[in-house]
Each structure stands twice: as structure tokens, then as C-alpha cells.
Amino acid sequence: MSGGFWSLAFLFIAVAVGFLLGRLDGRRRQRRRLLNLSRNYAQGLDFLLGEQHDRAIETFVRNLEINEHTYETHLALGRMFRKRGELDRATSLHQNLLDSPRLPDEFKEDVQLELARDFLAAGVLDRAETIFQDMVDGESRHAEAAMRHLMAIFEAEKDWHSAMAVGEKLLLRDHSVASTLAHYCCELAERLDYHTEANAARRLLRRALSFDEGCVRASLLQGRLELARGNPDTALRAFKRIRGQDPEFFDEVLDDLEECYRQLGREEELVNFLLECCGEHPSTPLVLKLSARLRERVGEEEAAELVTRYMQHHPTVRGLREMVELSMRRNQDTDHEQLGILRRLSDRLLAGEIQYQCHRCGFEARSLHWQCPGCKGWGTIRRNPEEGTPA
Numbered sequence: 210m211s212g213g214f215w216s217l218a219f220l221f222i223a224v225a226v227g228f229l230l231g232r233l234d235g236r237r238r239q240r241r242r243l244l245n246l247s248r249n250y251a252q253g254l255d256f257l258l259g260e261q262h263d264r265a266i267e268t269f270v271r272n273l274e275i276n277e278h279t280y281e282t283h284l285a286l287g288r289m290f291r292k293r294g295e296l297d298r299a300t301s302l303h304q305n306l307l308d309s310p311r312l313p314d315e316f317k318e319d320v321q322l323e324l325a326r327d328f329l330a331a332g333v334l335d336r337a338e339t340i341f342q343d344m345v346d347g348e349s350r351h352a353e354a355a356m357r358h359l360m361a362i363f364e365a366e367k368d369w370h371s372a373m374a375v376g377e378k379l380l381l382r383d384h385s386v387a388s389t390l391a392h393y394c395c396e397l398a399e400r401l402d403y404h405t406e407a408n409a410a411r412r413l414l415r416r417a418l419s420f421d422e423g424c425v426r427a428s429l430l431q432g433r434l435e436l437a438r439g440n441p442d443t444a445l446r447a448f449k450r451i452r453g454q455d456p457e458f459f460d461e462v463l464d465d466l467e468e469c470y471r472q473l474g475r476e477e478e479l480v481n482f483l484l485e486c487c488g489e490h491p492s493t494p495l496v497l498k499l500s501a502r503l504r505e506r507v508g509e510e511e512a513a514e515l516v517t518r519y520m521q522h523h524p525t526v527r528g529l530r531e532m533v534e535l536s537m538r539r540n541q542d543t544d545h546e547q548l549g550i551l552r553r554l555s556d557r558l559l560a561g562e563i564q565y566q567c568h569r570c571g572f573e574a575r576s577l578h579w580q581c582p583g584c585k586g587w588g589t590i591r592r593n594p595e596e597g598t599p600a
């Protein structure tokens with residue numbers, strides 16, 4: 210290789226190095242800052258390796274500049290603080306970010322959302338509510354998330370009118386919220402006096418069904434309202450509607466249904482209707498209700514036959530309890546020592562029975578909740594299939 214080539218190469222390298230040094234020299238202040246930063250990172254790394262995580266994080270947070278490249282890291286740190294329950298740190302990190310003149314405007318809405326979530330997690334609902342409301346009013350790009358949070362806040366406060374107002378705005382963007390709005394109407398209707406405010410309650414329940422025609426709760430409340438108002442015919446129609454809406458909830462109104470037929474003086478029709486229901490969607494409560502009616506109107510034999518037939522396909526403790534009871538009634542002259550043991554055992558099992566369960570989060574309850582206390586889902590709690598409906 211010629212000496213000329215190497216000369217040119219050395220010249221090129223010298224120029225490049227000079228250029229770079231010049232640039233660096235021209236940015237001496239920036240370099241000093243970078244050096245400081247690396248020193249601080251090294252210190253942070255030392256803390257991290259020495260398992261002093263809190264000091265490491267503190268060092269990183271203190272020295273991390275706020276700009277468009279680092280703001281995601283700030284947000285991630287804030288979320289981590291919140292997750293660890295360090296809500297003061299999360300709040301101050303997000304507040305500092307918001308106050309910083311270096312935070313580009315386009316990122317402010319992200320930080321606002323995180324700050325409001327910090328207040329929410331800390332239970333400072335009024336502060337969270339103010340920020341979420343500002344985001345909705347300002348048509349932030351997170352307005353939808355803000356609306357969902359606002360609905361959750363108003364639900365927790367049982368402020369159903371405010372929850373409804375926000376929910377109706379959200380409905381324009383997401384139709385799946387309609388079933389929740391139906392529950393809000395039911396909540397409002399339930400708070401009314403069925404004797405002095407019956408028409409207002411009727412309007413709310415009709416509105417619930419206009420949001421969600423499958424709203425079982427609205428039909429159930431309509432039925433109970435009309436029953437209370439002495440309109441068993443209208444009540445019966447509302448209760449029967451539940452079979453089409455969601456047959457799994459039909460067991461909830463068996464006593465109401467019986468009362469309707471009783472008030473109408475058509476009790477004989479009840480047995481036929483229950484038989485028809487058993488054919489379509491059998492369940493233990495349905496079979497037990499039918500068994501009680503058969504026992505009263507036809508006889509113990511028919512009732513026992515029905516329960517035995519059902520138990521052959523869907524054995525449940527409650528069904529067993531009924532079988533034992535019927536057997537003891539039909540053989541009153543014989544010794545019931547063994548059957549008595551079975552009955553006591555069934556009673557003990559039933560005493561600890563979890564009748565309802567949330568299909569979303571698994572929350573267990575002994576009575577029906579329309580909103581799950583665990584995951585806050587609406588209409589997610591149902592009768593436990595082991596006892597209520599056939600598997």
C-alpha cells in the first residue's frame with residue numbers, strides 16, 4: 210500500500226477527531242452534565258447491585274431529565290410507586306412532571322391521567338374526580354378512560370344520577386356501557402317508595418329496559434312493584450319475561466311467581482307452568498318449588514317421583530335433603546334413625562353452602578348482589594351451578 214494512502218488516512222482521522230473534539234468542546238456544559246449523569250447512574254447502579262433499591266430509584270428519579278425521551282420512564286416509575294402503594298412518591302413524581310416547563314404539551318394528558326389515578330388509589334376521590342372531570346370537559350384523548358373512572362367513583366359514592374350523566378356520555382363512544390346504565394336506573398328505582406312514587410319507579414324501570422332489554426333486574430323490580438301495587442297480572446308478565454332474558458335468574462322469582470298465581474286465584478296453573486319450565490331449564494330450586502306444590506295439591510308420591518327423577522341426572526345436596534324429607538313423610542310409622550342422620554348431614558352441608566358466585570372474579574356470596582363487591586362487575590354474580598342449576 211502506498212505511503213500516500215496512509216497519509217490521507219491519517220489526515221482524515223485527524224480531521225474527524227478534531228471535529229469531534231471541537232464539537233465536544235463547544236458543548237462543554239452539556240458534556241459536564243452528561244458526566245454528572247453517568248456518575249449518578251453509576252451511583253444508582255451501585256445501590257441497585259447492593260440491593261438498596263429505594264436509594265437506587267431515588268437516584269435515578271433525581272437525575273433523570275424531563276424530556277420527550279425520558280417521560281415514559283418517569284411514567285413507568287410513577288406507576289411502579291403506585292403499584293407498591295407508595296402513593297406520596299407517585300403523586301409527587303407526577304405533580305413534578307406536570308409542573309415542569311420541560312414536559313412537552315402533548316404528554317401532559319398522559320401525566321394528568323396517572324396523577325388522577327394516584328389520587329384514586331389514595332382514596333382522595335374529590336381530587337381524582339376534579340382531574341377526570343377536567344379531562345372529560347377538555348375532550349382529552351383519555352376522556353373515555355376518565356369517564357370510566359368517574360363512573361366508578363360515583364358508583365362507590367352511590368351517586369347514581371352523576372354516574373348516569375357520565376355513563377350517557379360514554380354510551381356515545383361505547384355501547385357496551387348500556388347494561389350498566391340499566392342497573393343505574395334500577396338503583397334509582399329501588400330507592401323510590403313503590404306506594405307514593407310508583408309512576409316515577411315505573412318510568413325508571415322502562416328506561417332501564419330501553420338501555421338493555423335483557424335487564425333481568427328491571428323485570429324483577431317491575432314485577433315486585435306491580436305485585437306491591439296489587440297488579441298481579443302485570444307482575445306475572447314481568448316475572449315470566451325473565452325466562453327469555455336469562456333463565457338462570459328465573460329461580461330468583463319463584464316465590465313472587467307463586468304469589469302472583471295465588472293473588473289471581475289461578476294456583477292450579479302454577480303446577481303446569483312450573484312443569485313446563487322444568488322441561489326447558491331444570492334447576493334445583495325449580496324442582497323443589499314444584500315438589501312443594503305437588504305435595505300440596507297431588508300427593509307425596511308424585512312429588513317424590515319428580516325429585517328422584519331430577520336427582521338421577523342432577524344430584525345436589527338440596528335435592529337430597531328434599532328426598533330424605535319426602536321419604537320420612539311417606540313412611541311415618543318406620544324408624545327414621547338413618548334418614549335423620551342423612552337429613553342432619555344435608556343441613557350441615559347446606560349451612561356452609563356458597564349459593565352465589567361471580568363468574569368473572571370468583572367472589573362467593575350467600576345472597577344475590579347485582580354489582581360484584583369483588584370486581585365491581587354488574588350482573589356477574591349468579592347462582593352457583595353446583596347447587597342452583599345443572600352442570
Ligand SMILES: [Zn+2]
Binds near residue numbers: 567568572584585589
Ligand atoms: Zn366479581
